[in-house]
Amino acid sequence: MFAKVAQFIKDVQLEMGKVTWPTRDELIASTTIVLVVSLALSVFIFAVDFVLSLVRRFGMS
Numbered sequence: 094m095f096a097k098v099a100q101f102i103k104d105v106q107l108e109m110g111k112v113t114w115p116t117r118d119e120l121i122a123s124t125t126i127v128l129v130v131s132l133a134l135s136v137f138i139f140a141v142d143f144v145l146s147l148v149r150r151f152g153m154s
Contacts, residue, residue: 115123
């Protein structure tokens with residue numbers, strides 16, 4: 094049992110050594126893109142919801 098756990102930990106360490114971590118600039122750029130796209134999507138969903146609620150309220154359907 095303990096041998097399997099020890100082997101698992103060794104394997105995890107080996108695999109983590111193969112990971113290519115992003116640079117600080119890449120991380121900031123990716124985070125900025127995610128935030129901008131999330132904001133744009135939330136504004137779009139709000140606008141569609143608002144328009145559809147107006148349509149429903151005034152019976153234009």
